[in-house]
Amino acid sequence: MKSLFLSMIFSFTMFVAFSQSKSDSTSVPDPAKKIQIVDVACGECKLGLPGKSCDLAVRINGKSYFVDGTKIDDHGDAHAKEGFCNAVGKAEVQGKIVGDRFVVTYFKLIKPKKVKA
Incomplete structure (x- = not known):
């Protein structure tokens, strides 16, 4: 009975530990790197890249x-x-071009300014 109880506590602890969401590694800019303002959209739908599904592109x-x-x-x-x-849209990004892909290390959407009528 004691081993069953310990097994349940261990299982619950592992469940809680592994259910935590990981931090978003693209949410904090590196102050040593330049931030670029780029166009961002679906590569296939808006930026003319080949493909069969909707994928983010800059x-x-x-x-x-x-x-x-x-x-x-x-x-x-x-x-x-x-x-x-x-x-x-527009986004602030940091990263580098590797081959024909952009490997992003920081990504933040820029909200469009609303025009007052």
């Missing part, structure tokens, strides 16, 4: 790159009216 100096390090669904509904499949 446009840097006129060239588009799929993004590694964050996903399109991490930033809201891509198919909403102002989502990445329907509109091109």
Whole structure:
């Protein structure tokens, strides 16, 4: 009975420990690196990249790159009216181009300014 009780406590402890969400590694900029302002949208729907599903991409100096390090669904509904499949947005990013992909280390959407009528 004692081993069953200890086993249950151990299982519960492990469940709680592993159910914690990991911190988002793209939420804090590196002060030693330059922050770029880039276009961001669905690579297939808005930035002309080949593919068969909706994937996050950035446009840097006129060239588009799929993004590694964050996903399109991490930033809201891509198919909403102002989502990445329907509109091109702006983001602050840090990272580097590796091959034909952009490996992001910091990513923050820039909210569009509302125009007062």
